[in-house]
Amino acid sequence: MNIPTHENDVSQKICFEPIAWVKNGSNESTAPDSIRSEPSKIIVREDLVLGLQGLEVGSEILVLFYLDRSKEYQLLQHPRGDLTRPIRGVFSLRSPNRPNRIGATIVTILGIDDNVLTVEGLDALNNSPVIDIKSA
């Protein structure tokens, strides 16, 4: 039984502004494990620096970021583009090619220096806009 969503506004636009940007050496789309292997810096907007208070080295945060270089998406995809694996729905995958291009990764804080967080485990490309940082 399909439940219609007509009562909701499908064309509603939900807009955000970046709060930070990622800096690392990964400029080209590659396997997430490869991007993740090097620490990244997250450069936070100076007007938002107070919001970092309470973050601590060694603790985990959830980073939401914009997958600005992801490609056209298909609703059914081979996991990690591996044609030997059966296709699955995009919402059961973490593929960057998805209807709303948001990445969500839990990372560990290695350092905090004013508006710069150094983190381990982030699989975002260099210059990706960050949309949110939360306690994990």
Place this chain on the structure above:
Amino acid sequence: MNIPTHENDVSQKICFEPIAWVKNGSNESTAPDSIRSEPSKIIVREDLVLGLQGLEVGSEILVLFYLDRSKEYQLLQHPRGDLTRPIRGVFSLRSPNRPNRIGATIVTILGIDDNVLTVEGLDALNNSPVIDIKSA
């Protein structure tokens, strides 16, 4: 040492459209634990239903949703609005009152029926737009 973010476009708008909506009995802002105590339904847009293939009852998914009824934010807040707890930066908290109003919660799938997921553990208010669903 503050690192400037001038080279990046602070006014860049990042926009999304809802992929689904939350249905539950929580119409008023209340403690997350209270919202979470009842199962919610996630009604997925009919044009995106194929994207649910591969999701299974019992598995965990990360749900990103729009906190459309959150209030003005402050960069420093008392955790859960509890004035007896010291203020902390918003990025070290999961407060709904934040620069970009996105909630991120890991939930367990209780049921899947066409375009309707029934989930346990979601702390979104009734009718909240869903922005993304990912394998957790």
